[in-house]
Amino acid sequence: MARKLKLRIWRGNSTDGGLQDVVVDANEGEVVLDVIHRVQADQMNDLAVRWNCKAGKCGSCSMEINGKPRLACMTRVASFEEDETITLTPLRAFPVIKDLVTDVSFNYKKAMEIPAYEAPAELKAGEARMAQVDVERSQEFRKCIECFLCQDTCHVIRDHEENKKSFAGPRFFIRIAELDMHPLDMLRNRKQKAQEEHGLGMCNITKCCTEVCPEHIRITDNAIIPMKERVVDVKYDPARWLGSKIRKRDGIL
Amino acid sequence: MATGVFSGGRAKIAEKTLRTDRWWLQPALTVFVLLSFIVYATFRAFENAHYFAEPLISPFYSPCLSDACVKGSSLLGRPFGIFHVFGATFSPSLFILIFPLGFRMTCYYYRKAYYRAFWMSPPACAVAEPHAKYTGETRSPLILQNAHRWFFYAGLVFNVILSVDAILAFRNPDKQWGHMSIGTLVLLANATFLWLYSASCHTCRHTIGGRLRNFSKHPVRYKLWTYVSILNHKHQNFAWVSLFGVALCDLYVRQVSAGSITNLYFF
Numbered sequence: 319m320a321r322k323l324k325l326r327i328w329r330g331n332s333t334d335g336g337l338q339d340v341v342v343d344a345n346e347g348e349v350v351l352d353v354i355h356r357v358q359a360d361q362m363n364d365l366a367v368r369w370n371c372k373a374g375k376c377g378s379c380s381m382e383i384n385g386k387p388r389l390a391c392m393t394r395v396a397s398f399e400e401d402e403t404i405t406l407t408p409l410r411a412f413p414v415i416k417d418l419v420t421d422v423s424f425n426y427k428k429a430m431e432i433p434a435y436e437a438p439a440e441l442k443a444g445e446a447r448m449a450q451v452d453v454e455r456s457q458e459f460r461k462c463i464e465c466f467l468c469q470d471t472c473h474v475i476r477d478h479e480e481n482k483k484s485f486a487g488p489r490f491f492i493r494i495a496e497l498d499m500h501p502l503d504m505l506r507n508r509k510q511k512a513q514e515e516h517g518l519g520m521c522n523i524t525k526c527c528t529e530v531c532p533e534h535i536r537i538t539d540n541a542i543i544p545m546k547e548r549v550v551d552v553k554y555d556p557a558r559w560l561g562s563k564i565r566k567r568d569g570i571l
Numbered sequence: 572m573a574t575g576v577f578s579g580g581r582a583k584i585a586e587k588t589l590r591t592d593r594w595w596l597q598p599a600l601t602v603f604v605l606l607s608f609i610v611y612a613t614f615r616a617f618e619n620a621h622y623f624a625e626p627l628i629s630p631f632y633s634p635c636l637s638d639a640c641v642k643g644s645s646l647l648g649r650p651f652g653i654f655h656v657f658g659a660t661f662s663p664s665l666f667i668l669i670f671p672l673g674f675r676m677t678c679y680y681y682r683k684a685y686y687r688a689f690w691m692s693p694p695a696c697a698v699a700e701p702h703a704k705y706t707g708e709t710r711s712p713l714i715l716q717n718a719h720r721w722f723f724y725a726g727l728v729f730n731v732i733l734s735v736d737a738i739l740a741f742r743n744p745d746k747q748w749g750h751m752s753i754g755t756l757v758l759l760a761n762a763t764f765l766w767l768y769s770a771s772c773h774t775c776r777h778t779i780g781g782r783l784r785n786f787s788k789h790p791v792r793y794k795l796w797t798y799v800s801i802l803n804h805k806h807q808n809f810a811w812v813s814l815f816g817v818a819l820c821d822l823y824v825r826q827v828s829a830g831s832i833t834n835l836y837f838f
Binding site for chain 1: 574575576578579580581582583584588589590591592679682683686687692693696697698699700702704705706707708709713714717718719720773774776777781782784785786787793803804
């Protein structure tokens, strides 16, 4: 059954903008992205919105809905009260381009700063083998759709623009964790780099990244905290450091 | 110069947050509960009385290690003498509380709770924090959070001692074995909650197998890691339950010791 939906949509660009009210029809079963498209078709033809799959798998339609970072295609209209006004804004941690579209290139720059997987020299292409239990651990992190909602909600950069140069953010901490937990990765200083170059120590584990992740990746518990513990192994635990020197133990380098 | 959500180039929105739900409720509850515990624990730590009623001892005073301890309460002897501070006897509780306090203060879950609730960094997700600068846990004093594992190890020692206290509570006031009272159940529950809190700890998970790069080469540790991971899902719950548990256990022993209630024996 159709209902009238009250929206407040942020319209503007990097220099100016504001919230505009609009009322739009919404049908049963629709998601917020559906009604945005209806507004675009009928009332605001030049409304800018980034989208692609409409299935929660491409990570394009990230925005803030009633102040919460969410995917518009995964937010059901029925989850709001009948008389509730839904406020739609672009991601507030990144520069806005137009309307609901932001410039997320910060994340691509950070991605390039993460050293890639380093294969064992003795293995030729196609010869690497891993046991299933080792694969499973990193498969959770590979579910990331790069919607950057975790980056958007992370207060380290959301509330402190100056930290962007020294903080990679939760999306890239799961990448670092995935590589550091990889049994065949030969690069041995990821922990130090995570702490000293990618700003792992700036994270105060308030778990907002985990709360907003549409893929339900347990970013904090399974990636950030394990990485913090691994950093403690190599930087803040003299007993572990001594043990590694005596036994030449692999895995904590 | 504007920073954060008001930085140049970002969408011009006057509000610090546009959240419409009651995002303030959780930090407010956290402040209320943690402050209540801090007030109660501080009072009890300094009270230096009503912490032992054979065979029950309060977790705030166990192990009791000073000459100021009441007779029969020192399971591990009395290595410390009696100190006086401003004319008052230094409470035996103050010799030991730094360890469980340090374990909880550096706990990954409690860090989330108090950073949000007390320091408002951030108060809730997508709600702007009030601080002009932020360096996280990269500098003193917060870099000391990395000492969590040492407090974890100390916490295990305390868990063993409190478990022994619970076993000793299977005696009657005349130290005869084979008895059980409500106090026995209270001490047992407290020890169980503390073990669950420790076993679900992120440091425990890391130590038991999380630090491995290669699970397939360590099948036993991998199996243990999967069990700890299950508990780790509930670490937040165990953190609160064990906090309430230790306070209620102390309160029960206090009331018995003060003579306000009688420790009812089942047999």
